[in-house]
Amino acid sequence: MGQIRPLAETDIPAVAALFQRAFRRTDRAASDALVECLHRLYVDHPLSHESLPCFVHESTIGISGFVGRHRLPMRLADREVNGALFSTIMADHRAGDPLIGPKLLKAALTGPQDFSFTETASDVSLAMGQRLGSSGLASYSLNWIRIIRPAQWLADRAARRYRALGLLKGLAGAGDDMLRRRIRPDRQRWLGYARKKAGKAATVQEIDHDAFAALFIELSDRFTLRPRWDAPQLSTLTMEAILKQDFGPAFLASVSDHRGKPIGCFFYHLRLRSTARVLQLVAAPGGEGAVIDALIAHAADRGAAAVIGRTEPYLMEAMLGRRIGFTNTASSMINTRDGEIRAAVDTGAAMLNGLVGEQWSRLIGNHFD
Incomplete structure (x- = not known):
């Protein structure tokens, strides 16, 4: 046996x-x-x-x-x-x-x-x-998706099964960009995303893994259950998560409000003319919507066909009205007899998924041929 x-x-x-x-x-x-x-x-x-x-x-x-x-x-x-x-x-x-x-x-x-x-x-x-x-x-087990360039997104998905169809992605992307110019910024669409004008609501700045780790720790204080890594430990974990051959280059960025105060950060990978895969998004209380918007706009400006990430309860309300769809391909699961831990999870006060999960692992997004 x-x-x-x-x-x-x-x-x-x-x-x-x-x-x-x-x-x-x-x-x-x-x-x-x-x-x-x-x-x-x-x-x-x-x-x-x-x-x-x-x-x-x-x-x-x-x-x-x-x-x-x-x-x-x-x-x-x-x-x-x-x-x-x-x-x-x-x-x-x-x-x-x-x-x-x-x-x-x-x-x-x-x-x-x-x-x-x-x-x-x-x-x-x-x-x-x-x-x-x-x-x-x-509430931790759904993948969220925002489609930016619908034709390019469909061409990319088709090319995963039939590689030759990848030749269509450039043409599809050009058509999508023409459509984007015709979409009014004040009108949300399920298929398509308007070009956004630079505003004063939030400022995005790309940062390195050390700065991301420091900001992650600062912003995680909002959660009752949160990791207790120090900055060097988290920096090492973040650096390990950067290399994802199958997902493309990594982008790490901070988001600040109009006063220059940090209100969030995000970390995603993007393969050319493909989907931006969000590994981590953290937002300060009240800044959830602005950080989500900043992430999507940042990925759109870099040619993403769509943005996909994993849900966390504290972000769900901010996703309403932003033409974000949801699917389930794998589930988050917990086992505990600790009532306080269970209460933190059930009320959405636990920081889980992403770096506080498996997404940093090199087994995800690399092929080792």
Whole structure:
């Protein structure tokens, strides 16, 4: 039946081989780059902690299952708490045990953590978690999307399946830009986004990862449950999140009001004539709408076909009336017996997803060929 035990450093090549079979559907040997990434991610990473080891399932065929965990040092009001961030969970069907995934998840939920969290639960993982006492977080689990150049967006999506159609993106983008010039700035449209005139409501300035980390920490004070990283730790995490080969170059920016006071910041990746993928957006109380507008305008000016991000409860009201749509492709999920943590999450006073989740991981947005 196999056994579950903590991950050992020597297991990494076998975990990489399992990754190839589980996610890439191939028995081809894992690249050195993938092995190095997994070693960095699960052995040497600053968020790895001996109190929260990753687990492997070992059977007669070798390593046949894996679940990753990282330590999330958090602050709940004035109390220090620790979360377990779940990442990759995978099982090898060749082991002939359909319960490998549930067994690994059950083992990972057991430990010294005050809560367990993931933002990338599939429908299968969500169902497993719910049977083990976890809860899906609806208001943290939606992808929001604002379409800017509809023809270019459709051409980009078609090109992902039929590469030759990518030649149409330039022509589609030119048509979209003609449409944008005809849209009145005071009229919102679901398909299309008007060119905005520079105003005094907000000023956007591109910044480096150190400045972003400092601003992130300052703005996170609005949340009851928030990370307790210091600036160097967060700067390291942000720098690690910048490289996403599949998503394009990163843009980090601050947003200030007309008095020059910072009211927000954002971090997204944008591939040419494609979708801007928002990794993190933080806004001060009362500044949510202005920061969302600044983000969308910034991405539009750099040629984005659309902007996509992950919802957080405190942003939802500001998204009303901005022609933003919502979908669900993966779910945020939490498991905790701490009533104060649960209350913070249920009232939207918890800072989760993005950097306080898995989106910084190099496994997301890189291919390691």
